[in-house]
Amino acid sequence: MPAEAFHEWLRLEGRIVIVGASLAGLRAAETLRAEGFAGSLTMIGDEPYEPYDRPPLSKAVLLGKASPDHTELPRRRDIDATWRLGVAAAGLDMAARRVRLTDGEEVPYDRLLIATGVHARPWPKEEEAQLDGVFVLRTRDDAVRLHRRMKGPPRRVLVIGAGFTGSEIASACRDQGIAVTVAERADAPLVGALGGVIGAVAAELHRENGVDLRTGIMVTGLEGDATGRVRVAHLSDGSSVETDVVVVSLGASRNTGWLAGSGLGAGPRGIACDAGCRAFDFRGIVTDDIYVAGDVARSPHPLFGYQFLSLEHWGNAVAQAEVAAHNMISAGADRRPHMWVPAFWSSQFGVNIKSVGVPSMGEEVMITQGSLTERRFVGVYGYQGRVIAAVSFDNTRWLEFYQRLIETGAPFPVEFPTVDRRPEGRKPVPADFPDPSLPTHGPTVTLSGYSPTDRQLVFTPARH
Numbered sequence: 001m002p003a004e005a006f007h008e009w010l011r012l013e014g015r016i017v018i019v020g021a022s023l024a025g026l027r028a029a030e031t032l033r034a035e036g037f038a039g040s041l042t043m044i045g046d047e048p049y050e051p052y053d054r055p056p057l058s059k060a061v062l063l064g065k066a067s068p069d070h071t072e073l074p075r076r077r078d079i080d081a082t083w084r085l086g087v088a089a090a091g092l093d094m095a096a097r098r099v100r101l102t103d104g105e106e107v108p109y110d111r112l113l114i115a116t117g118v119h120a121r122p123w124p125k126e127e128e129a130q131l132d133g134v135f136v137l138r139t140r141d142d143a144v145r146l147h148r149r150m151k152g153p154p155r156r157v158l159v160i161g162a163g164f165t166g167s168e169i170a171s172a173c174r175d176q177g178i179a180v181t182v183a184e185r186a187d188a189p190l191v192g193a194l195g196g197v198i199g200a201v202a203a204e205l206h207r208e209n210g211v212d213l214r215t216g217i218m219v220t221g222l223e224g225d226a227t228g229r230v231r232v233a234h235l236s237d238g239s240s241v242e243t244d245v246v247v248v249s250l251g252a253s254r255n256t257g258w259l260a261g262s263g264l265g266a267g268p269r270g271i272a273c274d275a276g277c278r279a280f281d282f283r284g285i286v287t288d289d290i291y292v293a294g295d296v297a298r299s300p301h302p303l304f305g306y307q308f309l310s311l312e313h314w315g316n317a318v319a320q321a322e323v324a325a326h327n328m329i330s331a332g333a334d335r336r337p338h339m340w341v342p343a344f345w346s347s348q349f350g351v352n353i354k355s356v357g358v359p360s361m362g363e364e365v366m367i368t369q370g371s372l373t374e375r376r377f378v379g380v381y382g383y384q385g386r387v388i389a390a391v392s393f394d395n396t397r398w399l400e401f402y403q404r405l406i407e408t409g410a411p412f413p414v415e416f417p418t419v420d421r422r423p424e425g426r427k428p429v430p431a432d433f434p435d436p437s438l439p440t441h442g443p444t445v446t447l448s449g450y451s452p453t454d455r456q457l458v459f460t461p462a463r464h
Contacts, residue, residue: 012329013039017099017107019089020115020255021045023053023314024294024321028113029079031325041081042107044099046088049140055314057143058165059347062150062172068143089116092262094281097289111328114259114271114279115294115321118252118312123160128222133230134246137165149245153178158233158243160219162189164346166249167202171348174209181212181241183219183233186434193344194355194391196432197365198379201372201393205349212241222246252312254296264290270298270310275337277324291328293321299338303406304358304388315343341403351375354396356403357389364428366413370395378402381431382412 016032018025021043029041045051052071060066084101091100098106120138123129133154135146150157150173157173159166162184173180186192188199189206206213214235223232233241259266264287265280266272271292272280277299279290292299294317298308311320319340327335345354362381370377370393378398381389387410390402405414413428 012036014110015040015042015108016111016113016328017042017044017109018113018115019044019099020113020117020294020296021047021083021085022051022115022117022294022317023073024115024117024317025113026051026073026075026079026321027318028115028293028321028325029081030076031322032329033077033079035326035329037329039110041079042084042109043079043081044084044087044089044101044107046086047139047141048086050083050085052140054138057140058137058168059172061143061147062169063175064147064151068140068147071140089258092259092264094263094287094290109289111289111291113291113293113321113324113328114296115292115317116255116258117295118254121248121250121253123222123246123248123250125221128224128230129248130228131222131224131230131246132228133244134222134248136248137169138252146245146247150176150178152244154243154245155179156181156241156243157245157247158183158219158241159247159249160233161249161251162186162202162206162213162215163192163249163251164190164344164348166247167206167348168346169247169249170206170211171209174211174349179210179212181214181243182206183214183217183235183241185216185218187215189213189215191432191434192360194359194379195362195365195381196434197372197429198391199432201375205351205375209349252295254310256296270296272298272308275300275302275339276327276335277320277338278327291324293317293324301339303339303341303409304361307361309342309358311342313342313344316340341406343403352394352396353391354399355389355391356399357381357387357406359389359391359431360433361388362431362433364412365431366426366428368414368426369398380405380412380414382428385412386410387412387414 051073053073056066056071061068088102089099090102098108100106120136156179159170159182162182167189170180170182189202191199218236219233220236221234222230225231230246254270256266263281265282273292274286277291278286279292295312298310300306301309320338323338343356359381361383364382365379368378368380376394378392378395387405
């Protein structure tokens with residue numbers, strides 16, 4: 001077969017394997033079929049369920065408004081795939097183009113999409129993490145177990161970490177009249193994602209809704225009774241909290257462990273890829289048969305200084321999966337970059353919080369609409385003299401406008417006649433993000449190098 005004919009056959013036929021049977025994996029598979037791929041398609045997922053929606057797990061499911069067993073993602077089309085569910089990927093042989101599974105089987109591919117997402121960080125003390133009543137919330141099984149225990153109801157829930165998920169869990173507890181304590185090592189909730197100025201508003205929301213919020217503090221240990229059920233949490237200030245349910249909400253880790261030794265550019269921050277979603281190997285050389293999408297991907301974004309961004313966003317997973325799938329079966333000239341502007345939303349304590357851009361890059365924040373005291377406002381973030389992000393509390397109508405400012409590199413501070421001119425003033429103030437060298441529980445965007453001014457990037461093989 002002539003080379004040109006072979007490449008055309010490979011483009012629309014051949015074998016594509018998708019590791020990760022969740023949102024990004026499903027939307028990629030649907031896009032492949034929609035754009036004409038007629039070859040073999042294999043979906044590999046470590047959970048025994050077909051793709052389901054995760055955001056409701058910390059919202060509607062905990063409130064009892066939805067069953068964790070009925071959160072399946074809607075299907076856009078039939079994907080005619082071979083499903084390998086309940087079995088995880090255990091290794092990758094890039095030279096032989098094979099994915100090794102935990103059951104010992106090897107699945108060959110011509111092109112591979114990795115969409116393995118993230119997993120919740122467990123409580124670091126393994127013996128304490130095994131106590132009855134200690135939970136994380138990431139998977140459907142996690143939600144089933146926690147939902148069952150919440151119907152008890154518990155006497156008091158302790159949430160460790162006040163990022164978005166932790167705050168949503170605390171909100172669900174209060175909506176059901178359950179006593180809840182939240183322990184956060186930073187000075188306020190959401191500071192890793194939105195900074196201290198907005199975090200102070202989030203703290204007021206917690207306390208006004210009856211949350212026992214403890215900030216600037218860490219949980220040093222969990223203690224169980226003779227039956228192995230959690231009973232007490234010890235805090236760094238010497239105090240303790242009696243609790244029978246602990247939800248550990250310390251953020252997420254990328255699912256890249258199975259790629260150790262593969263030669264791919266993968267690590268704790270995710271899998272590095274180019275703007276077209278092609279993965280890099282550990283030397284920084286782009287591959288042409290391995291693609292990445294969703295939470296596990298790290299890709300450069302021209303709107304944000306070509307920083308490699310890891311985005312834990314529903315919308316990003318969909319957009320990146322569609323770009324990756326398109327590029328997998330397209331000739332070079334027809335490929336397109338993934339340049340989705342990050343967007344995120346959360347609902348807690350009756351307030352709708354939405355953001356666009358990358359707030360965690362912001363040096364300053366300026367309240368342009370509404371009022372912090374009324375908790376109905378828009379805050380705009382500036383970085384090196386340009387608009388980098390915006391966040392709204394119960395005031396979403398302006399976000400599309402600010403997204404256009406982000407996309408066009410508009411100057412900061414914002415100066416428009418539409419900006420509210422209230423007596424409290426509209427001047428930029430420091431956004432008050434914590435020291436980036438310290439761990440925080442809640443950014444939905446992780447900046448993980450590089451930028452054109454950073455000359456310290458070194459690709460090295462993983463050590464084992």
